[in-house]
Amino acid sequence: MQRLWPFYGRIVMNAHLLHFKDQLTDDFQFKFIRHKGLKFQQSLHMHDYIQIAYVVRGVGNHHFLDKTLTVGKGDLFIIPPLKAHSINTIDGKELEFVLLDFMPAFLGDHLRPFSRSVFHHVTQFEKSGTSSEWLQPWLHISQDKQLLVEQLLQDIQEEIEEREEGYEFSVQINVVKLLILIDREFRKTERQRHQAACQKPQYQQFQDVVRHIHENYGQDIPLEQGAYIANMTPAYFSHLFKKATGQTFVEYLHEVRIERAKELIRLGVHTMTQICFQVGFRHLSHFIRTFKKRTGLTPTEYKKSVMNN
Structure with missing residues (x-):
């Protein structure tokens, strides 16, 4: 047996x-x-x-x-x-x-x-x-x-x-x-x-999470992964992360990705589709929508403004 x-x-x-x-x-x-x-x-x-x-x-x-x-x-x-x-x-x-x-x-x-x-x-x-x-x-x-x-x-x-x-x-x-x-x-x-x-004060537990986001923003990073790094349950992690940073976990992740996208746009060597996937978005429409929500401009409009300046 x-x-x-x-x-x-x-x-x-x-x-x-x-x-x-x-x-x-x-x-x-x-x-x-x-x-x-x-x-x-x-x-x-x-x-x-x-x-x-x-x-x-x-x-x-x-x-x-x-x-x-x-x-x-x-x-x-x-x-x-x-x-x-x-x-x-x-x-x-x-x-x-x-x-x-x-x-x-x-x-x-x-x-x-x-x-x-x-x-x-x-x-x-x-x-x-x-x-x-x-x-x-x-x-x-x-x-x-x-x-x-x-x-x-x-x-x-x-x-x-x-x-x-x-x-x-x-x-x-x-x-x-x-x-x-x-x-x-x-x-x-x-x-x-x-x-x-x-x-450390409790909010500093998120330093490892933030470091992980900045090093791996091009990959899928679920909230559960952040919670595991911080050694918290997902619900408690979500609550404390927003309290410590002023943003939800997803909002912070999007901020890092959009800032990197802006850098790549200013370089002018990649297409918008390439930039979209390189910074971790899996759909171009989601990338454009998130970019405009955070900057007030679409990626193409942002590129034109950079060129004009």
């Missing part, structure tokens, strides 16, 4: 269970998948193995821990065994992501010195008893570390494709490096939240 781990609470009965042994084509106990395109639809499913998912570019929806988040470049998930989830594209929007599938035993003893790591808390679920702060539905890799993550993933892919002597060990070491990087990013995020909660 299939054993069900109590750490994960109720099992989602309508989620298909995937077995690791059925995913393999050879004796190498590891699988690498890279998907890129406009269409990718998964039904709700579970694994009996660990899966790491990383968004390389574009936007999509990830359903995990009974929530659906719009995810973008730099978002990463560690999906434990027997936890229902699905990844899906959004109509007309490209999504590129990487999946790493493996059993905890694949890493051998390489993570033993990191007994306090986030990955340890995922792999030792049988002993944990309850979900902890270590099992988070979403982690955003900071912009300065995204290139390093993507290089590690590229190295893993090349090793698997070329299969030169010793490739198994090289893949194993690169996965360990990736997990250490993830752990450090997680700890950094947790420290920032703790400091914001314990040492």
Whole structure:
């Protein structure tokens, strides 16, 4: 009989269970998948193995821990065994992501010195008893570390494709490096939240949210993502954000995007459609309407005024 781990609470009965042994084509106990395109639809499913998912570019929806988040470049998930989830594209929007599938035993003893790591808390679920702060539905890799993550993933892919002597060990070491990087990013995020909660006035908790908006305004940034960064419930976050900034979360996001759009218009090297998508709007009509609401001019009128001046 299939054993069900109590750490994960109720099992989602309508989620298909995937077995690791059925995913393999050879004796190498590891699988690498890279998907890129406009269409990718998964039904709700579970694994009996660990899966790491990383968004390389574009936007999509990830359903995990009974929530659906719009995810973008730099978002990463560690999906434990027997936890229902699905990844899906959004109509007309490209999504590129990487999946790493493996059993905890694949890493051998390489993570033993990191007994306090986030990955340890995922792999030792049988002993944990309850979900902890270590099992988070979403982690955003900071912009300065995204290139390093993507290089590690590229190295893993090349090793698997070329299969030169010793490739198994090289893949194993690169996965360990990736997990250490993830752990450090997680700890950094947790420290920032703790400091914001314990040492700063409450409104300063939004500094990380504001920084995230300015660094990622070209991506979809849902309110839930801002709430997660601020370590608040979405409703409480929405209330305090407006109280602290004088604007709703969406209004502030639009302000950042429109200011960047004005800069690009003044440069005069992009079309309005290019600028629209570059600053994070997904429909030209929405961009024009928002631009006029905030500036009193349409983008074209603003461009003419700049040229006249």
